[in-house]
Amino acid sequence: MATALNIYAAGFVPGAAPAAIEVHQITKEYGEGDSRVQVLKGVDLTIARGEMLAIMGPSGSGKSTLLGAISGLDTVTSGQVIINGTDITRLGENALARVRNRNIGFVFQTFNLISTLTAQENVELPVLLDRKSSFNPSKRAQELLDLVGLSHRRKHRPGQMSGGEQQRVAIARALANDPEVIFGDEPTGNLDSTNGEAVMQLLTDLKEETGKTLVLVTHDPRIAAQCDRAVYMHDGRFLDDADVQQSMRSSR
Amino acid sequence: MSTLSLYLRYAVRSFVRGRTRSLFGAFCVAVGVASIVALGLAGGNFKSAVTANAQKQNRGDVSIVPPASGLTLRQIGLIEQMKARRQITDYTTTMRDDALIRDSRRQSTSTVGSITGVDPQKFPFYDAVTADAPTGVPLTRLLSQPGDAVVSHSTFATLHLRLGATIHVDSRQGFTHAYTVTGIVPDSAIGTGLQAALFDDFVMVDISSMKGYFHGLDVGATSVYLKTSDAAHAAGAKRTLTHTLEGLSTIQTVADVQKSSNDSAASMNIFFRISGLVAVIIGGIGILNTMLVAARRRTKEIAVLKSLGLKGRQVMVVFTLESLVLATGGVVVGVALGIAASLAVNGVTESISAYSIPWSLQAGPIIAGAAVGFAATVLFGYFPILRASQARPVSALRSDSLGLPRQGRIRTGLLVLGLAGIMGYLAVLYTGLVAGPQALLYGIIGGIGALIAAGALTQLFVLIVWATSKLPSMGRLSARMAFRSMGTNKRRLGSTLLALSIGILSIGSSTILAQNIKDFAAQSINNTQHINVAIQMSHSAAATSRLDAELLRLPGLEQRKYGAIAGASVLASVDGTPTATLVRRALAHHSATTDTLQTAAAKMRGIEGRNLGISQYTLTTKAGRNLDKRDVGTDHMVVSADVATPLGISVGSRLVFSEGNSHVPFTVVGIGAKNNFTIFGANIADLHYMQRMGLTTATQSHATVVYLQIKDSALQSDITVLRRALPHALVLDLGKFLTMFNGAIDKLALFPQIIAALSLFAGAVIIANTVALAMLERRREIGVLKAVGAKRRTILQFLFVENAIVGFIGAGVGVLLAMVVTVVADQQLLKISPSFSLVTIVPLIVLGMALSVGAGALTALPASSEKPMNVLRYE
Incomplete structure (x- = not known):
């Protein structure tokens, strides 16, 4: 299975950066004047290549905002986000789109597949959007659907699949251009426990076999426990290690 | 509460x-x-x-507008007698003729229009004609000298005139007169009707200078306006005139x-x-x-x-x-x-x-x-x-x-039908199309019928959208995305397309119809003549030899055909029955309307002789055949359907045309179709026969006509040469006819187009609305596309392709419907053969696509620049 995935694809140059992601002092504010809210209050974070990181914290602590900011889905108010040696906060709209297309993959809580396209076509999409891709879109999609165990559902539309199946298609889509980093925003949040476990198994296998960097936002301590490391957010900041240990113990 | x-x-x-x-x-x-x-x-x-x-509109208490052949001198005498008997207090006559108006400095600049002679002291009895330039000067002062003329704004502009310039005005009979331009008058000077506004190139002169234009013809006036002491006298005068003028004139009192x-x-x-x-x-x-x-x-x-x-x-x-x-x-x-x-x-x-x-x-x-x-x-x-x-x-x-x-489909269905009926009834009440108790019935039937038609059309659109969504995308991602999304939203697209196609239908039918009429006119000229210049000149050996000498020197000349016109010949009898009797009979039996008889009367005058031995002339014939070589020397004639239909003339009928004291018999072998384009005469006969019967002698009412084909490149210079060399000949650039005609059609079509533009605008709003609504629902999809790395441009490209396809389908069907409407209008109302040109169809379709793409862009632009996180988390 691992042979199908090429970690060095899509312009990834090994050794160019020591860490997969470096985050320096990022802040994020919404609104203006009196109604201004600071959601991220100067966050620093370094994620090593091949690491599987869980971002935890209560609702409203800013963990999803952080994920959006470090994955290039959202902008930051200040600070730096360095993916693969490039500060993405300085990138223009088109360059940022290229990063989202080639260097990262995203798995959402609500799957967010395109409802009008089949499973196969949803997975092909990122490859098709990259004009310089070395992958054959159709072959690549078939390989990845094989990988997530859905080759029999290739021609089905999202509406014809269960939540677990949809999320597995979404994972296949996230892998399409063989990115270095996969982000997941509560990837099991909308699934029942069986399907949730299957999806987590898929993600951990992926990490083990391909050495991808995984960043997951989750509420679920069991998921955090399967990760190499967990960071805890509270009110727009990380808690320090001692607090984290405390928090981890109490949650067990 | x-x-x-x-x-x-x-x-x-x-x-x-x-x-x-x-x-x-x-x-x-x-x-x-x-x-x-x-x-x-x-x-x-x-x-x-x-x-x-x-x-004011009537220009008098009673107005008399006779058929194009005008009132005879005897008929004017009758009106004079009414004045003597104090039945009317006064009258004034006007003379109008088609004319070629030329700038005397530049021989090549000319325009086809009309010349109207009036008595400036009397005309009009009510209201006053005053000039727009010099402002406010009355007609009496503008036309104080015999050679003075006022022109319309259009003529002034077309010929690049200035006040004090000299113009030449050529009549159909080949008569030419020079006038000095003293003023510009509004179009309403010659009438407030539609025709006055459409054919707005005219010259107005003192009637006394017009005599030459009708030399040898028994024409006393082309319009007469009467003044009476009161409305009762006006009505009395109308009764008298209706009787004495034999019913072919339009006689109108103020009432x-x-x-x-x-x-x-x-x-x-x-x-x-x-x-x-x-x-x-x-x-x-x-x-x-x-x-x-x-x-x-x-x-x-x-x-x-x-x-x-x-x-x-x-x-x-x-x-x-x-x-x-x-x-x-x-x-x-x-x-x-x-x-x-x-x-x-x-x-x-x-x-x-x-x-x-x-x-x-x-x-x-x-x-x-x-x-x-x-x-x-x-x-x-x-x-x-x-x-x-x-x-x-x-x-x-x-x-x-x-x-x-x-x-509850059945209940809903019944409710919708009921609503459609109510709407239909309200529509009938509002438009006032049908009155009385029938209004309810017609309204309900109309409303339900419209609903069914709209439903069927929407279903058709749904089907087209469905079929389109199944098309192969040829490996193009934008096409695939467009097809898929269309397939999913086909119901809503169906109603959008309905709105778009109604809009395009309403603006398209008037546009296509106008183009159709123009094409038909152009085709008539090209098909029947293969010529682009016509010369008419007085009939004399000297003139003809001068013309021949000129023609030999023309560089662009490719072809020439000679003929002759007997302009004063009038149809006197059909199979032995006098024409006047036939007209009375047709009126009495209501077998023809006054309108058609007026048209017939205009075309009963004049025969065009053609040199059948040398050239072939093709006219569209309704019955019988065209004249050709075998008709040389015979009395065969192709008579216009405008004359034949109301008078009951058929192939084989024996006609007699009279001119002065001579009566010339003809045998009908063909009936020319109603809308055939002939320049000088509606009735065509053999030149040799006409010569033998004395219809081409050198008098004012006979003229030589020469049709020329001149190379396009040399056309303007050759026309200038001809006009200089033949100052008394009427040299017609046939392209000018088309220009004038097309201009009139364009003006006529403008009005329904403006109205239709309103409904097209409504259609555009609906499209914008639907696209905007769709875009609101698809913000999530756009967010997902951006999350997997689609650039803003790529997303806009997807939406562009989709909306362009939608616009194409809606406009395409709208144009098709407009073509159906046009075919029906052409065949049922105008009696011309339909023709369609890409010049009108393509812009209509492009318009539909532009509307759709524009509406899409309007709403897609902000959606596509949204940050994906906002859309995916907060929508």
Whole structure:
């Protein structure tokens, strides 16, 4: 299975950066004047290549905002986000789109597949959007659907699949251009426990076999426990290690 | 009471919260209201303008407009006798002839128009003709010298004239006279009718200088205006004249003009109201769309309300209130837009009808517009609201609930049919097309029929969209995305396309029809003649030899054909029965109308002789055949259908044409089709026969005609050479005919096009609305695309392709429908053969696509620049 995935694809140059992601002092504010809210209050974070990181914290602590900011889905108010040696906060709209297309993959809580396209076509999409891709879109999609165990559902539309199946298609889509980093925003949040476990198994296998960097936002301590490391957010900041240990113990 | 205030508050909040969606919905209402108000105001103003000054319009207490052949000198004598008997107090005559108006400095600059001679001391009896330049100078001073002439604005501009310039005016008989331009007069100087406004190249001179134009013809006047002491005398004079002039002249008293003005204002009003209704229907589709989406997007909200104990009926009250809030917004905007648009419509009406139309604000149309706005909103909104009320409370529990239940199909179907019937009845009442008890029946049948037609058309669109969505995408991602998304939204697209195609249909049918008429005219000239220049000159050996010498030197000459015209020959009898008897008989038996007999009378005069031995002439024949070589020396004739039909002439009929004391027999071998284009004579015979019978002797009423084919590159210079060399010949550039004709058709088509533009505008709003609604629903999809790395440009490209396809389908079907309408109009009304050119069709389709793409871009641009995180998390 691992042979199908090429970690060095899509312009990834090994050794160019020591860490997969470096985050320096990022802040994020919404609104203006009196109604201004600071959601991220100067966050620093370094994620090593091949690491599987869980971002935890209560609702409203800013963990999803952080994920959006470090994955290039959202902008930051200040600070730096360095993916693969490039500060993405300085990138223009088109360059940022290229990063989202080639260097990262995203798995959402609500799957967010395109409802009008089949499973196969949803997975092909990122490859098709990259004009310089070395992958054959159709072959690549078939390989990845094989990988997530859905080759029999290739021609089905999202509406014809269960939540677990949809999320597995979404994972296949996230892998399409063989990115270095996969982000997941509560990837099991909308699934029942069986399907949730299957999806987590898929993600951990992926990490083990391909050495991808995984960043997951989750509420679920069991998921955090399967990760190499967990960071805890509270009110727009990380808690320090001692607090984290405390928090981890109490949650067990 | 407090419940109602809660509902109202809820409705207003929802309307405000709906933002873009509410705005678009209100705009749909506004477009319908605006059309009703604009057209209502225009109709009212038009009516007061045309009915106001009947006396001025008639130019006298009685006006006599004879057929194109004019009144004879004997008939003028009869009118003179009426004056002597004090039956009328005074009269004045005018003479009008088709003419070629030329600038004497530049021989190549000319325009086809008319020359009208009037008595400036008397004409017109009521109202006064004054010049626009020099401002306010009356006709008596402008035409004080025998060689003075005033011209229309169009002629002044076309010939690049200046006051004091000399112009030459050539008549059909080959007579030429030089005039000095002393002023510019408005188009209304020669009449307020449509014809006066359309054919607006004219020269007006003192009638005493016109005699030469009718030399040798028994023409005393082409119009006569009478003055009487009172209305009773006017009516008496009309009775006398109807009897003595044998019924072919149009004789109108002021009362007649008043009545016909009222009639034309009434039919204009019906046209305005129907046009307004088309816009309302398109707007209605928009309301339907908006309310459907509003209801569907809020299924969950409705379900929550229902789970809190709200009944279906109460949901309907809330939504109906919301639609009334929407209607109020739309009505306010619509009335304002309508008032603005009526000013524009007024201007256009004024420019094409030569009426001066004072603008005034009337309450009636505004009240009607507001009423129609509210009624349409409630009626069109009813169906979506009904569906909203049927949402099941259980939907509140599900996160991905989409769509509304479809309960009670039969009941819903019956309700919709009932609503269609009511709308049909209201439409009939509003337009006043049918009156009395039948109105209800016609209204209901019409309403249901329209619903079924609209439904069928929508289904057709759904089918086309479905078929399109199955097309292979040829490996292009944007095509695939477009096809897929179309396939999923085919129902909503169906109604959007309906609105677009009605808009394109209304503007397309007038455009295509106008082009069709122009094409037909161009084709008639090209097919029948293969010539581009015609020369008519007096019939003399000296003139002919001079012409021959000139022609030899012309560099561009490719072909020439000689013929002759016997301009004063008039059809005297058919198979032994005098023409006058046939006309009386036709009138008595109502087998022909006065109009057709007038046309016939105009074409009974003049025979064109053609040199059949040398050249072939092809006319479209309705019966029998064309003349050719075997007819050389025979008395065979192809007679115009305009003459043949009302007088009962058929192939084999024996005709006698008389000219002075000579009577020349002919045998009909063919009937030329109604709209054949002939330049000098509607009836064609063999030149040699005519020579033998003395119809081509050198008199003023006989002329030589030469048709030339000149290379396009040398055309203008050759025409200049000919005009210089033959100053007394009429040298016609046939292209000018087309230019004049096309100009008239363009003007005529402008009016319905302006009106249709209103409904197209409504169509554009609906498209913008639908695309915008779709875009609101697809923000998530756009967010996903951006999350997987699509650039903004790529997303816009997807949407561009999709909207272009939608526009193409809607406009394509609209154009097809317009073509059907055109074919029917061509064959049933105009009796011409339909032809279609890409020059009109392609721009119409491009217009539809541009509307669709533009509306899409308008809403897609902001959606595509949204940050994906915002859309994916907060939508």
